Structure formats: structure tokens, C-alpha cells
Amino acid sequence: MNPTDWLGPQEWQAVRLSLRVASVATLASLPLAVAVAWLLARRRFPGHGLLSGLVHLPLILPPVVTGYLLLVSFGTQGPIGSLLKPLGIVFAFRWTGAALACGIMSFPLVVRAIRLGFEAVDPKLEQAAATLGASRAWTFLTVTLPLILPAILAGATLGFAKAMGEFGATITFVSNIPGQTQTLPSAIYALLQTPTGDAAALRLVVVSVVIAMAAVLVSEGLARRMAARIAGAR
Amino acid sequence: MLQVDFRRDFPGLALEVAFQAPVGVTALFGPSGCGKTSTVNAVAGLLRPDAGRIALDGRVLYDATTDLPPQARRIGYVFQDARLFPHLTVAANLRYPARWRRGAARDFDRIVEMLALGPLLKRRPATLSGGERQRTAIGRALLSDPALLVMDEPLAALDDARKAEIMPWLERLRDEIRLPMLYVSHSVPEVLRLANTVVLMDRGRVSHAGPLAGILADPALAPRLGAREAGALIRARVEGVEPDGMIRVATAAGPMLLPGPLPQGPEMRLRILAHEVILSRHVPQGLSALNVLPVRVTRIDGGLVQLAASDERMLAQVTERSVKALELQPGLACHAIVKSVSVLPS
Structure with missing residues (x-):
């Protein structure tokens, strides 16, 4: 038996799509998450609390509400969607929409992890870099960023796992179209709605568990190695 | 600057x-x-x-x-x-x-x-x-x-x-x-x-x-560095080595003899702690101390007496009783007996 035969073509499609959606969601949101985490950890400004609240909103709102708000604003008739459509950017009922929904839903977790990283870096090291003549941007690139890499990695892993499992906002925003927007959780949900789908659903559940575990193990291993390198134990 | x-x-x-x-x-x-x-x-x-x-x-x-x-x-x-x-x-x-x-x-x-x-x-x-x-x-x-x-x-x-x-x-x-x-x-x-x-x-x-x-050498400020640290720092230059190994140096206050070894450079600074200095009104005789410098009292602050030798200043730690007994006052000429000196590089 060919190992790929273990899952049916539609199930494979869902796994591949989910991996793609979660990867794109994580990578695209990471730079923004680093910027927001830096703002929240290092700057005091009017609207600090508001920004923090806004970032955490998807964590607190029912996912179906987030999905609905996305549909209203990023739908082809929505205020943002109608602006992007002439540029050829369409989110509604596309896999990119699933990535957007997953990115937004995982954003609070990613920001939180990276923010903890920023708070753990001693600003005295950044002062030392400044006295040596480094500009602020260079200090950030060569001192701060390398020191928070473990935190960024942890945030990305958490975001990736969250994106792999995102269901409510995705299905509300982009529906459940096989091959287009049917991610792993959506496929499991759809299979459970059919009387003969139990076995296939179980296989996808196993795949979900394996991917999630692998992501966590890999990220923990990398983070440990980086922490050791920073501490100089190697 | x-x-x-x-x-x-x-x-x-x-x-x-x-x-x-x-x-x-x-x-x-x-x-x-x-x-x-x-x-x-x-x-x-x-x-x-x-x-x-x-x-x-x-x-x-x-x-x-x-x-x-x-x-x-x-x-x-x-x-x-x-x-x-x-x-x-x-x-x-x-x-x-x-x-x-x-x-x-x-x-x-x-x-x-x-x-x-x-x-x-x-x-x-x-x-x-x-x-x-x-x-x-x-x-x-x-x-x-x-x-x-x-x-x-x-x-x-x-x-x-x-x-x-x-x-x-x-x-x-x-x-x-x-x-x-x-x-x-x-x-x-x-x-x-x-x-x-x-x-x-x-x-x-x-x-x-x-x-x-x-x-x-300022009797009012020196105690700020700690009572045991009060004392002068004066410049000295090596002149030669005596047959018995003592180093002969010249200072603005006069010639002095130091125990070896020879310091690295010809220039050095001598640290003379205030409690290593004894004052005498007359030229002292029959002393084991080798270094006796002619000085003039310039200031008195408590038990610390500031002494001038040429353009160098040094301090002597004495009791108030001695200040009275010796009738120490600014302007008075006397002799400073230096018991020990430490050498600092210039």
C-alpha cells in the first residue's frame, strides 16, 4: 500500500491546505507581531491600552464574531474588500481568506510570546550598544533581535499550531469549500456530518495531533539550543 | 577637557x-x-x-x-x-x-x-x-x-x-x-x-x-577619604643608590632615603600617611627614623596639621594635647619626622 493511500485525495487536500494556510498566516503576521510586541513592551504612548486591547480582542471574542466581522469588512462588498478587489486581492471564499482569519486569530498568542521576550532582554545591553556607537536600528538588529529569537520562535510555533486548528472564524469568513477553503478542522467537521465519515475523521484527528506535537517539539528543541547559545553554555 | x-x-x-x-x-x-x-x-x-x-x-x-x-x-x-x-x-x-x-x-x-x-x-x-x-x-x-x-x-x-x-x-x-x-x-x-x-x-x-x-594634604578634606588614608602625596625623583642599598631621592621638601627595591622609573610619587609623621620643634637627634624634613605649619584642623615644605603640602596627625604642648600655629617652623613612606608609580 502506498503511504499516500492511507488518506483519501480530499483528506490530503485538506492537510496540504491547512499546512499552507497556517504557514502563510504565521510568516505574514510575524513581522507585524514583532513590531506590535515591541511597541507594547518598550513604549509608553497614548492608546497603549487600546492597542493592547485590540490585539487581544480575537482571543476574547467568539471566533464566529471575528469571522463575521471579517466577512463584513473584507467581503467583496465590504469597505476593505471592495477597495482591494480592483487590485486583484480577494479574501472572501479563498484560501488567502482562511490565512487572514487564522493570522488574526493567532495574533494575540504570537504577540504575547514575543512581548515576554522583549521584556526579558535587559535594556542595559542596548544602552551599552549605543555607547559603542550603534544606531538604534542597528542595536535592534544585532542585539535585541538575536536575544529574543527563542521568544519569536516560540510565538511562531504557537501561532502555527493555533492556525492549524482555527475553525470558527475561518468557516464563517470563507466557508468550507473542498480544495479551496476546507482546512483540516473544517474537513473533520464536514466528515462528522456524514454517516460514513467517522473513520476518515479519525485519521485526520491523528494527523492533527501529530502535526501539533511535532511543531511543539521542534520549537522547544530549537529554543533550548538558542537559549544555551545565548547563555554561552556551549 | x-x-x-x-x-x-x-x-x-x-x-x-x-x-x-x-x-x-x-x-x-x-x-x-x-x-x-x-x-x-x-x-x-x-x-x-x-x-x-x-x-x-x-x-x-x-x-x-x-x-x-x-x-x-x-x-x-x-x-x-x-x-x-x-x-x-x-x-x-x-x-x-x-x-x-x-x-x-x-x-x-x-x-x-x-x-x-x-x-x-x-x-x-x-x-x-x-x-x-x-x-x-x-x-x-x-x-x-x-x-x-x-x-x-x-x-x-x-x-x-x-x-x-x-x-x-x-x-x-x-x-x-x-x-x-x-x-x-x-x-x-x-x-x-x-x-x-x-x-x-x-x-x-x-x-x-x-x-x-x-x-x-587638605586637613578639612582628607578625612573624607577615611581617617587612615589622610596624608600627602609628593613627587620624588631617584638620585642614586647608597652602598647599603637605600634609595636616595630628591623631593621639593628635601632629600629622602627609601628602602629598596628601586622603582621602575626615575619619577615617582611618595605617599606619606598623616599618622606616620611626628612633629618636633627642634632638630631631633638620636632617632631611628631616617627622614627628617624641615617644614612650616600652614593650617591646623582638629588633630590634622598641614605642613608646607617648599611647594609641597603634607599632613601630620597629632593629638590636640600636642598641638597645645608644642604651641603649634600657622607660620611656625618645625621638623617632620617621617616614619614610613610608600612608593606609587608616577
Whole structure:
């Protein structure tokens, strides 16, 4: 038996799509998450609390509400969607929409992890870099960023796992179209709605568990190695 | 020349600091919490004053219209806690400023050799001892090509053995590189060994600033350095070696004899502690002490008597009873019997 035969073509499609959606969601949101985490950890400004609240909103709102708000604003008739459509950017009922929904839903977790990283870096090291003549941007690139890499990695892993499992906002925003927007959780949900789908659903559940575990193990291993390198134990 | 004159209010401490630091090593000396670190932070650009002016060699670093960021001040800073970049090797730490300070990067080998950093280059900061860390931090600051080196108690976190290990390097910086230094300390031995100029600070203010020798020979100020440390610092030059091995030196106060060994250079400084000096109204005879200098009393403050010998000043510690018994008063000529002398490099 060919190992790929273990899952049916539609199930494979869902796994591949989910991996793609979660990867794109994580990578695209990471730079923004680093910027927001830096703002929240290092700057005091009017609207600090508001920004923090806004970032955490998807964590607190029912996912179906987030999905609905996305549909209203990023739908082809929505205020943002109608602006992007002439540029050829369409989110509604596309896999990119699933990535957007997953990115937004995982954003609070990613920001939180990276923010903890920023708070753990001693600003005295950044002062030392400044006295040596480094500009602020260079200090950030060569001192701060390398020191928070473990935190960024942890945030990305958490975001990736969250994106792999995102269901409510995705299905509300982009529906459940096989091959287009049917991610792993959506496929499991759809299979459970059919009387003969139990076995296939179980296989996808196993795949979900394996991917999630692998992501966590890999990220923990990398983070440990980086922490050791920073501490100089190697 | 560093000119400092600024004000900064903290809760519980109003910092109002004004002094000038000529070339050489200027020590900021005072009890903990008197504002020494805040002062050097203001000089380095890590603390913004409320008002004032800070200038280095005529270049304004801070005033009402200027506030250069730390990276534009060219002030090397050696922190008490070293602050090496933990994710970089010693070599990468040392080369960190090389990107923009190319000139200093050419000195890499010389500075690595001077501070004996060669065997450490591939190591990471976490594997270094406290002394090695401070040496690396000093090297890194030097390689940023500073116009002034600021050191905030660079030895305070080290034990005595490590202090003794670092001190000669600091003396080499002073004598070989001739870099102006602002040195924060509350350790008298460090100040004595390194400083030319001392700025005494107390509760956010400068109470006195001037040459080290002047403060050591000032009966009102010397006790601030600690009662056992009061005493003079006078210049001396080696004249020759006696047949019995004693070193003959010339000082402004007159010739003196010192026990060997011969110091390194011909120039040196003699440290004469106030409690090692006995005063006599008449030329003393039949003494075991070898050095008797003709002096004149210039000031009396409690039990400390300031004496002038030519243009040098020294102190003698006597009891108030002796002051009365000898009828000591300013202007009186007498003889200072020096029981022991310690030699400091010039």
C-alpha cells in the first residue's frame, strides 16, 4: 500500500491546505507581531491600552464574531474588500481568506510570546550598544533581535499550531469549500456530518495531533539550543 | 577637557553637578547614592539632565539646544556589570564597534595584546570570570575609539584578587594610551592609584574638585577619604643608590632615603600617611627614623596639621594635647619626622 493511500485525495487536500494556510498566516503576521510586541513592551504612548486591547480582542471574542466581522469588512462588498478587489486581492471564499482569519486569530498568542521576550532582554545591553556607537536600528538588529529569537520562535510555533486548528472564524469568513477553503478542522467537521465519515475523521484527528506535537517539539528543541547559545553554555 | 554643569531632579535627590575634568584620570568619589553614576550617565548620554551644559574638548554634548544621543558622543563606557553581549563571542564583542569605527579596528591586535585577551577570543561571556569579563569590556570600549573613557566602579563586582589583576591594566590605559578617563569609585586605594584629579560628591552636589595631592594634604578634606588614608602625596625623583642599598631621592621638601627595591622609573610619587609623621620643634637627634624634613605649619584642623615644605603640602596627625604642648600655629617652623613612606608609580 502506498503511504499516500492511507488518506483519501480530499483528506490530503485538506492537510496540504491547512499546512499552507497556517504557514502563510504565521510568516505574514510575524513581522507585524514583532513590531506590535515591541511597541507594547518598550513604549509608553497614548492608546497603549487600546492597542493592547485590540490585539487581544480575537482571543476574547467568539471566533464566529471575528469571522463575521471579517466577512463584513473584507467581503467583496465590504469597505476593505471592495477597495482591494480592483487590485486583484480577494479574501472572501479563498484560501488567502482562511490565512487572514487564522493570522488574526493567532495574533494575540504570537504577540504575547514575543512581548515576554522583549521584556526579558535587559535594556542595559542596548544602552551599552549605543555607547559603542550603534544606531538604534542597528542595536535592534544585532542585539535585541538575536536575544529574543527563542521568544519569536516560540510565538511562531504557537501561532502555527493555533492556525492549524482555527475553525470558527475561518468557516464563517470563507466557508468550507473542498480544495479551496476546507482546512483540516473544517474537513473533520464536514466528515462528522456524514454517516460514513467517522473513520476518515479519525485519521485526520491523528494527523492533527501529530502535526501539533511535532511543531511543539521542534520549537522547544530549537529554543533550548538558542537559549544555551545565548547563555554561552556551549 | 570635560566640562560638566547640569541639574536633574530625582525624587529624594536633587542632582546639581558642576566640575571640570582636565586630561588624565578624574575620579568621582563619594558615598553610595550621592549621584556619581547618574553624573557619568548624563555625560555619556544615558540620562537626560533637566538643564545645563556638558561639553567635551569644546564639543557640546548637551545644552539647551543640543542633546547628542549616546552613539554620537564618542564616550566609551565600562559598566560595573560589564554588559557584554551574551550571544556573541569575545572576539565579536570586541569587533562590535568596528563597523563604524574603522580607525580603532586597526588597533585590534594591539588592544587584544595589551589586555591579554588572545586566549579568550573564541569564548562566550558566560564562560568568563569576572576579571576576564571586565577586561573584555574595557577592550570593547577602547575599540569604539572614544574621546573619553567612562568607568563606573569597574572593579566593584570583583573580589580582591581580581581587582589586583585588573588594576595594572587600568594604569597602562592611563600611562600608555593617555586616554582621558572619568572614573567612578568609592574605593580610596583605587582613587589613589589612578586619579590625578578628584571630584568629591555628596548628596547630589560636588563638594570639592581639584588635584588629588591637594585633597590629600587638605586637613578639612582628607578625612573624607577615611581617617587612615589622610596624608600627602609628593613627587620624588631617584638620585642614586647608597652602598647599603637605600634609595636616595630628591623631593621639593628635601632629600629622602627609601628602602629598596628601586622603582621602575626615575619619577615617582611618595605617599606619606598623616599618622606616620611626628612633629618636633627642634632638630631631633638620636632617632631611628631616617627622614627628617624641615617644614612650616600652614593650617591646623582638629588633630590634622598641614605642613608646607617648599611647594609641597603634607599632613601630620597629632593629638590636640600636642598641638597645645608644642604651641603649634600657622607660620611656625618645625621638623617632620617621617616614619614610613610608600612608593606609587608616577
